[in-house]
Amino acid sequence: MKIAMVGSGYVGLVSGACFADFGHTVVCIDKDQSKIDRLHDGIMPIYEPGLAELVESNVKAGRLSFTTSLAEGIKDANAIFIAVGTPSRRGDGHADLSFVHAVAREIGENLANDVVVVTKSTVPVGTGDEVERIIGESGSSHKVSVVSNPEFLREGAAIGDFKRPDRIVIGAEDEFGQETMREVYRPLFLNESPILFVNRRSSELIKYAANAFLATKITFINEMADLCEKVGADVQDVSRGIGLDGRIGKKFLHAGPGYGGSCFPKDTLALLKTSEDYDSPTRIVEAVVKANDTRKRSMGRKVLDAIGGAEGARGKKVALLGLTFKPNTDDMRDSPAIAVAQTLTDAGVEVAAYDPEGMELAKPLMPNVTMCEGSYEAIEGADAVAIVTEWDAFRALDLERVKQIAKAPVLVDLRNIYRPEDVRNRGFTYVSVGRP
Template sequence: MRIAMIGTGYVGLVSGVCFSDFGHDVVCVDRDPAKIEMLEAGHVPIYEPGLEDLMVRNVEAGRLSFTGDLKAAVAGADAVFIAVGTPTRRGDGHADLTYVYAAAEEIAAALTGYAVIVTKSTVPVGTNRAVHDIIARVKGADEFGVASNPEFLREGAAIDDFMRPDRIVVGVESDRAAAVMEAVYRPLYLRDFPIVRTDLESAEMIKYAANAFLATKITFINEIAALCERVGADVKSVSKGMGMDKRIGDKFLHAGPGYGGSCFPKDTKALARIGQEHASPQSIVETVIAVNDGVKRRMLDKVLDLCGDSFNGKTVAVLGVTFKPNTDDMRDAPSLTIVPSMVGGGAKVRVVDPQGRKEGEALLPGVEWCDDAYCAAKDADAVVILTEWNEFRALDLSRLAKGMRTPCMADLRNIYHRRDVEAAGFKRYEAVGR
């Protein structure tokens, strides 16, 4: 199969590389010449474990290439994937579909034979029909098909998610388009990974509903964590007890500073907006959004309490600023709410993150970047764990405490136990829901 992947962002690049590893001939397209040059040189613009090595291997095998020429990439393709950004639109919370529709117009002009136009980007219900209409203005009905194929990739584990998916969702309305999609995913089909064939609208809704539900689980356990603090319960025990129920499951039941990243904030807002537009308010999702914002503020209050109710003149070490470990993504990370508030309150903030500095320097002005936790915590009044990188899970707590002016810790990811932290010399330890 010959595949054109329009967009080399997180979804497009991971998908294109993995499709080429299936044995397909893949051409990835991007308008940014600097990004194409970087990719051709064998470097990826994002941090995703294993992605660069897999990309280089498939380029060397002749199955993967990069170009800025969309027309050349689309000509002769069996499937053309749209994997461009759909950021939250300012003002109304809806997904901005400008890039999706622009790509559809260019694809329509470039098609040279039958191809399936596959929307990989996360888009509101009805978008694939709009893409169909755009192309139909240029091409006849027998010259193309349209499919909705949402992605379910976790940053930091994207390759494994692509190669061993829980399910592949394919929204199509013709057997011909379905046959193309089956051929695209044939290596997974042969290994009995489930492929869910449905209509366009259901495929679009599955993506939003799944992400909103996971965001709800995170927000639910964060509210339970706040209650645990008041009644003396331990949220980790509560989460474990809940998660052992197979109807609930143990994933996304870890209390912390709220969800962030490229998907949950954007998709929950978009789903809420879709509900409003169709006179079917998504009250639970709207509440999840509001509660998640409040969780971040509550975490800030924990740190403020450690600092004696004032950040002015205090030094705070922040361990981790990306929204989760094993990624350099800082989109809607809790750190973007918590750290600027500390700086604005007069704190001297030192930051260490294995991958966050590239984006963080522009997003977190006024902080000092350090190479390790011990450097960041030297003479500090508090240390705050915001992202649970493995590097922070086995720190020499005694060394950390001895280097601090006031050994206090806000463990906002619950990666340590109070007894261990206090035994190491910390005077105060604040966790979440414990």
């Protein structure tokens, strides 16, 4: 099949490369000429493990190509995927659908054959109806089926998630859309990946409901961590104890500085706005959003407390290890590290930071933070070391070296990646999350 992927960002590029690896012919389309030029040169616009190699092999095989021309890219396509950004709209938190609508309009103006148009972007309920209406305004006589097919890719593990998915959700309103999507995903039938066919609006809501539920699990265990600290319990034991219940599950029950990234923050906000529009309050999600925002600043205060409190913090130095919202990505969107750094600099603390992949994107978001070439450069002369993102590079720090070069042996572990007794036995003041 020929697939056109409109949008060559995180979702579009990963999806396009994986579809090409399945054997489909894929054209990735993007208006950003510099991005397309870099892709032609083999330079990825994002960091995702294995993506550069996957793109290179499929370009060489002639199954994957790039263009800025939508008209050229969708010519003879069996399926056109819309994978453009839907960021939170300034002022009201609604998902900004301007890019989706613009693509739908351009598709309508350039239709040359019967086609299935697939919304891969995360969009509010009813967006498919609007895409269908916009395309219909072109007056084309070609048959068009608008389908919803949300993505469930974890940054840092996206290729594996795409090729070995938990489920594939397809919201189709007619047989043409269903049959085309069956053919698109036919290579995954061998893996017995469950394909769930639902109506379009159910598919759109599944994505938001899934992300809101996962965000709720994260926020719940973070609040339990706070309670653990008060009562002398260990949140990791609590997490294991409840996670072994098959009705609950162990994933997303790791206490930390709160969720961030490209999905959970904007999707929970968009779900809240949808619920308001339909006069169907989602009070739990509302509480999750508020609690997570508060969480990030409270982690900054936890670091301040480790160096003697806000009153005596001015002039002290903290080394921040890890800036991205999670490891194995360069994504800084809504990263907890931003709020932690801001809390520290607001108190007059000098902040030096290191992240294996995220520093270029972090620089404009953290203008008062010194970016360093490595962990130990950041730690030099620090009154405390704070681990904010659990990159593998931070799991086995040379603690004796840290003790020698830091001004004070204080380790604030916001991801609980160290055993308290191991660190304290080496003479450190050790602060973690939800542990005595």
